Amino acid sequence: MTKHDTWVCLFPNSPLENYLHLFPNGIPMGDPFAMEQVRNQTGGFIPVWIVDLDRKSPSQFKAIAKAIASSFPVDAEAVATEDRANGGFAVNCDWIASIRCGPEAAQRMKELTNFLNTALQPPSAKAWREFFASQRRRWSDGDEVPPPLPTNTKELGLILITLGAKAAPKD
Known part of the structure; x- marks a missing residue:
């Protein structure tokens, strides 16, 4: 596996707004564009970026799990377990303000x-x-x-x- 080198900054009004200070250099992504999709409440698909789990600290991982859990009626540990199994957290394309690439x-x-x-x-x-x-x-x-x-x-x-x-x- 190559060393991924994509970081994104999010808009202030994203669900991760209260945790952006934990990512002063941006959030590390596994890919430089959205390669996954999740279903929205109407059955349509939303393109998502996947946060690179290998380039985050434990506190950053917990903060993202907590932010996602607070947006849905689920427990943060359940979010963390699912995201580890799926290779990372999904970030909606609409939240991304900028990208920095290597x-x-x-x-x-x-x-x-x-x-x-x-x-x-x-x-x-x-x-x-x-x-x-x-x-x-x-x-x-x-x-x-x-x-x-x-x-x-x-x-x-x-x-x-x-x-x-x-x-x-x-x-």
Whole structure:
């Protein structure tokens, strides 16, 4: 498994608002984009990010479990047990205000952009499953090594242009 290098900062009005001080450098995530989904109360799906359990202190883990438990009628220990079994806590995409990335996250976001630029639009559920399976196989379970981050502004500009390619729908 590669060392994940994605951190997110949340909006102040998220359910974790009272605990954000425990994460002065952001909350560590296992992936640089939402790779999981949970059902909402109406039966629809919400894309979620998964907090990287390996890059949190015990106090941070307990704080997240307590915050999630207080949002639902469940016990914090039950939340912690379930999240350990599922590989981490789910964080709603709507809560994320910003992201900070290292080499792995930058490479994976370039791969996501390439997928979105080359897949039939909109991508099918099967195409998404295959893309996410590849990400898990190579980055979460495997030992893929990302290229280093750019060292000059020209290279960085090309990455930002590439990542922004799908930001707005085309007419």
